[in-house]
Amino acid sequence: MDKHSRRTVLSAFVVGIVGLVTRGARAQAPKADKVTVYKSRRTMDLMSGDKVIDSFHIMLGEHPIGPKMTARDGRTPEGFYMVDGRNSASPYHLSLHLNYPNEIDRIEAEEQGVKAGGNICIHGMPARFGHTDPIGYFTDWTDGCISVGNKAIETVWDAVAIGTPVEIRA
Numbered sequence: 001m002d003k004h005s006r007r008t009v010l011s012a013f014v015v016g017i018v019g020l021v022t023r024g025a026r027a028q029a030p031k032a033d034k035v036t037v038y039k040s041r042r043t044m045d046l047m048s049g050d051k052v053i054d055s056f057h058i059m060l061g062e063h064p065i066g067p068k069m070t071a072r073d074g075r076t077p078e079g080f081y082m083v084d085g086r087n088s089a090s091p092y093h094l095s096l097h098l099n100y101p102n103e104i105d106r107i108e109a110e111e112q113g114v115k116a117g118g119n120i121c122i123h124g125m126p127a128r129f130g131h132t133d134p135i136g137y138f139t140d141w142t143d144g145c146i147s148v149g150n151k152a153i154e155t156v157w158d159a160v161a162i163g164t165p166v167e168i169r170a
Helices: 001-025 101-111 150-159
Strands: 036-037 043-048 052-055 079-087 097-098 121-123 164-168
Touching: 043 150, 052 150, 097 150, 121 150
Parallel strands: 036 164
Antiparallel strands: 036 043, 043 052, 079 097, 079 164, 097 121
């Protein structure tokens, strides 16, 4: 192989490697540094700085108006929380656990003489649906969690790490 042929082969190899690296970088999902939930709009935004990198339709608790007051009230909390756990074996496809109740929630519940509840997550649909999004579940159906479709929770799972702040607004 002459010098020109070797350069051509080497150039093609380098271009191929650069192409693979570039495609791999584009395929990687952007990471969120904050999650904002808008209960009244039924949307959840994944944020990077001030930019919305993805937005999802959400389903809430059976009684979505107003903040969570007690355990088993079917309401979704409002306030500032953090993702403090990830469960790939969740009964709801995948789930991100929130640190509810926070200190404010505990104090308010204590003042009212009630239990604040707990185990609030951002999760998918029931795991039995796999990677599909059954239409019948696109209404408020949770016990107070924030639910998205199973395809959506896979995107959220890839973008949201433990420690990510979550703001839940009315």
